Amino acid sequence: MIDYAEALYHEFIHNSLFLDDMVNCIFPDPLSCENEEALTTSTILKKKRPLDKSFHAANVSIGIMHMYHLLSDKKKSRMYEEDLKRTIVEMNDKTQFLGERGLEILKEMNHFINTYDFDSITLSLSGK
Numbered sequence: 001m002i003d004y005a006e007a008l009y010h011e012f013i014h015n016s017l018f019l020d021d022m023v024n025c026i027f028p029d030p031l032s033c034e035n036e037e038a039l040t041t042s043t044i045l046k047k048k049r050p051l052d053k054s055f056h057a058a059n060v061s062i063g064i065m066h067m068y069h070l071l072s073d074k075k076k077s078r079m080y081e082e083d084l085k086r087t088i089v090e091m092n093d094k095t096q097f098l099g100e101r102g103l104e105i106l107k108e109m110n111h112f113i114n115t116y117d118f119d120s121i122t123l124s125l126s127g128k
Helices: 002-024 030-033 050-068 082-092 100-115 118-126
Strands: none
Touching: 002 050, 002 100, 030 050, 030 118, 050 082, 050 100, 082 100
């Protein structure tokens, strides 16, 4: 059952980002995300991918780690820790490919890798 929940949450995060991008322009020029200089290591696949896809993977990894935090699985709540840091460090050097909303999300991801504050994620999802 947990595997199904993880898959659903994974896809929910992707869909949320797609909607956010349509409304708030995370990637002003999506085609430029495929340029050689925009390639970034994907947190989940651990290989270079277009920036938008790596951006999605980083967000998904945070969501999945948060889910496992809520399930009190300490090991899985940190399963992407090192790969996520690598991705975010790389994305910090590619901000020219992000719109204002993309920069806001990247700022939050940077905060997350420095604090691993899962409680803030829980609070933000509660709508309070």
